[in-house]
Amino acid sequence: MQRTIEKITTLVFAFAIFNLSSGCKTTEQPIAQINTLPIIASIDLINVVDDKVKVEIKVNNLDADTLSYYLPKIVPGTYQNNSYGKYVEDFKAYDALGNPIYTQKFGDNRWKINNASKLSKITYWVNDTFDSETTHDVFSPTGSNILKDKNFILNLYAFIGYFDGMKENKYNLFIKHPESLKASTSLEKNIIKNAEANPASDKIDFFSFDRYAEVADHPIMYSNAENTVTFTVNGINVLLSVYSNNSTHKAERLMPQIERVIRAQKNFLGNINSTQKYSILLYLSSSKSNDARGFGALEHNTSTVVVLPESLSYDRLNKSLTDVVSHEFFHIVTPLTIHSKEIRDFDYNTPKMSKHLWLYEGTTEYFSILFQISQGLISKEDFFERIYEKIEASKAFDNTMSFTTMSKNILKDPYRKNYRNVYEKGALISMCIDIIMREKSNGSYGILDLIKNLSTTYGIDVPFDDDELIKTIEKVSYPEISAFLQQHVVGNTPIDYEFYLKKAGVKYGIRNIPSSYFIFEQQPFVTGLEATKEVIFTSDTPFNSFLKGLGVTQGDVLLSINKKKYKLKNIYDLFGDSNKWKIGDQITFKIKRNEEVIILKSKVIEPTVEKIIIELNPNASEQQKIVLKKWIND
Numbered sequence: 001m002q003r004t005i006e007k008i009t010t011l012v013f014a015f016a017i018f019n020l021s022s023g024c025k026t027t028e029q030p031i032a033q034i035n036t037l038p039i040i041a042s043i044d045l046i047n048v049v050d051d052k053v054k055v056e057i058k059v060n061n062l063d064a065d066t067l068s069y070y071l072p073k074i075v076p077g078t079y080q081n082n083s084y085g086k087y088v089e090d091f092k093a094y095d096a097l098g099n100p101i102y103t104q105k106f107g108d109n110r111w112k113i114n115n116a117s118k119l120s121k122i123t124y125w126v127n128d129t130f131d132s133e134t135t136h137d138v139f140s141p142t143g144s145n146i147l148k149d150k151n152f153i154l155n156l157y158a159f160i161g162y163f164d165g166m167k168e169n170k171y172n173l174f175i176k177h178p179e180s181l182k183a184s185t186s187l188e189k190n191i192i193k194n195a196e197a198n199p200a201s202d203k204i205d206f207f208s209f210d211r212y213a214e215v216a217d218h219p220i221m222y223s224n225a226e227n228t229v230t231f232t233v234n235g236i237n238v239l240l241s242v243y244s245n246n247s248t249h250k251a252e253r254l255m256p257q258i259e260r261v262i263r264a265q266k267n268f269l270g271n272i273n274s275t276q277k278y279s280i281l282l283y284l285s286s287s288k289s290n291d292a293r294g295f296g297a298l299e300h301n302t303s304t305v306v307v308l309p310e311s312l313s314y315d316r317l318n319k320s321l322t323d324v325v326s327h328e329f330f331h332i333v334t335p336l337t338i339h340s341k342e343i344r345d346f347d348y349n350t351p352k353m354s355k356h357l358w359l360y361e362g363t364t365e366y367f368s369i370l371f372q373i374s375q376g377l378i379s380k381e382d383f384f385e386r387i388y389e390k391i392e393a394s395k396a397f398d399n400t401m402s403f404t405t406m407s408k409n410i411l412k413d414p415y416r417k418n419y420r421n422v423y424e425k426g427a428l429i430s431m432c433i434d435i436i437m438r439e440k441s442n443g444s445y446g447i448l449d450l451i452k453n454l455s456t457t458y459g460i461d462v463p464f465d466d467d468e469l470i471k472t473i474e475k476v477s478y479p480e481i482s483a484f485l486q487q488h489v490v491g492n493t494p495i496d497y498e499f500y501l502k503k504a505g506v507k508y509g510i511r512n513i514p515s516s517y518f519i520f521e522q523q524p525f526v527t528g529l530e531a532t533k534e535v536i537f538t539s540d541t542p543f544n545s546f547l548k549g550l551g552v553t554q555g556d557v558l559l560s561i562n563k564k565k566y567k568l569k570n571i572y573d574l575f576g577d578s579n580k581w582k583i584g585d586q587i588t589f590k591i592k593r594n595e596e597v598i599i600l601k602s603k604v605i606e607p608t609v610e611k612i613i614i615e616l617n618p619n620a621s622e623q624q625k626i627v628l629k630k631w632i633n634d
Contacts, residue, residue, distance in 0.1 A: 362426020505620025
């Protein structure tokens with residue numbers, strides 16, 4: 001959306017923000033009127049020094065003795081404290097005549113400015129995060145990149161901050177960039193007035209924002225414009241911009257699959273139209289020690305920043321990008337359309353987290369799977385396999401922890417270590433709600449209808465009250481949904497997935513699957529330790545029935561089997577030797593456990609692994625068949 005440009009009448013004034021010795025004369029103004037003036041921000045991507053860029057913030061007519069300037073500690077969509085102020089250096093404040101004003105730094109993210117009524121501008125240098133990821137925990141898609149004349153990842157919250165009490169100010173942002181690099185973003189570039197007066201105008205992009213939250217929500221990637229494509233899907237203009245340092249991957253080749261996926265997502269959402277523009281900013285990393293290594297994405301309301309390895313084959317990159325976009329695109333619904341007051345009025349340095357991560361992340365993740373089966377992109381077997389994987393993955397977390405309590409306290413222990421469960425159990429919560437609604441409505445209504453109803457009740461500009469959401473959900477759905485949420489989301493009762501899947505005529509149970517003795521589904525039960533050259537039993541998959549019956553435990557060191565010794569150098573002999581075993585033969589393992597040598601004896605049996613099976617019940621009732629058909633468009 002193009003916004004009105006205020007207080008800018010000439011090109012000379014617009015370009016003055018890049019002249020660090022210039023400034024505007026200020027006059028007295030009541031503090032109550034501070035929010036009526038825009039903040040002028042500039043980022044210089046041309047004069048990069050020591051892998052840092054210079055930022056300038058100009059303000060006018062302040063009436064305050066002191067004022068604090070902040071970089072965010074945390075931003076929406078992230079659930080850890082990143083403290084972007086740690087990457088700011090040489091912070092300085094000046095009056096209108098260019099005289100320095102005394103400032104003090106408090107903690108990582110706050111600078112206190114004295115004599116603020118004289119303040120005209122502040123300047124500082126910003127370092128990026130991509131090239132130093134071994135020294136911090138900032139997840140790559142939430143960070144920044146400064147690669148002179150090649151690529152800039154501008155998650156703007158890492159470069160531009162806010163003044164205390166002025167987050168509702170308008171922002172005018174000017175970015176001075178190399179002529180060879182173009183901006184990829186969902187933002188509309190504004191036209192600088194009297195641009196014809198200065199030929200340098202094509203090296204300066206101008207963007208405007210109604211409030212700081214919009215600044216934080218709109219990433220920009222500067223890179224070679226040739227590796228970008230745009231296309232339209234059901235009324236949404238989509239931009240795919242790719243940075244590939246070695247030109248390994250091209251946006252044009254990746255576009256067909258992305259277009260197919262987003263078209264299917266839009267068909268799935270129906271009349272939910274939250275945005276007319278969506279941007280996918282893909283950074284392909286070399287994976288070297290001085291490059292991004294946190295692979296994944298960060299959602300924004302109308303875009304996503306994606307970081308993946310450049311070394312991926314075309315097919316694997318396409319699949320990874322499909323998985324990422326399948327999730328991130330649905331964030332145009334939650335939290336863009338439906339969000340709490342904590343999200344709408346986000347506090348970037350003393351955050352108050354919402355109770356409803358199951359809605360923001362869980363429902364989004366569930367939709368990323370559900371739309372694929374409903375739109376014919378995957379088979380029923382694939383769909384059930386993904387549900388199985390969610391159930392299995394959720395077992396790694398505390399199954400009795402209240403989801404609302406966890407969400408509210410997600411930034412601190414012990415809740416923080418359960419965060420990943422919002423994508424596992426969170427999605428399963430939404431699945432159960434979907435099935436309950438299908439059962440109660442004889443197949444007519446599901447969770448997508450619930451989300452549409454909530455979108456009507458609330459909307460982009462109307463946040464909900466955290467404590468009132470479940471009551472509202474009951475009003476627009478069924479009392480059984482409220483009861484489910486109170487018991488399994490607010491409460492700490494584990495979910496019986498078999499009970500809910502049965503409502504849709506789906507069998508859920510355990511089946512013994514044949515296994516090899518030392519490997520199952522390409523997951524070995526043993527590994528070699530390079531340091532000691534030993535063979536150790538370790539696996540992410542539960543041991544098979546043979547190893548369990550023998551008494552092997554994780555961490556045991558294998559010394560020999562029937563007197564044949566095994567070390568790292570002959571570890572692969574295990575697989576060939578075990579293929580020669582015969583059922584009923586006597587077998588003797590010598591293992592080392594906590595430095596004690598132990599002999600384990602058993603007879604050879606056919607090894608099996610217990611695996612949860614989710615499949616259609618051929619004896620399902622007519623009611624169950626109706627629920628199933630409407631649930632996954634069987």
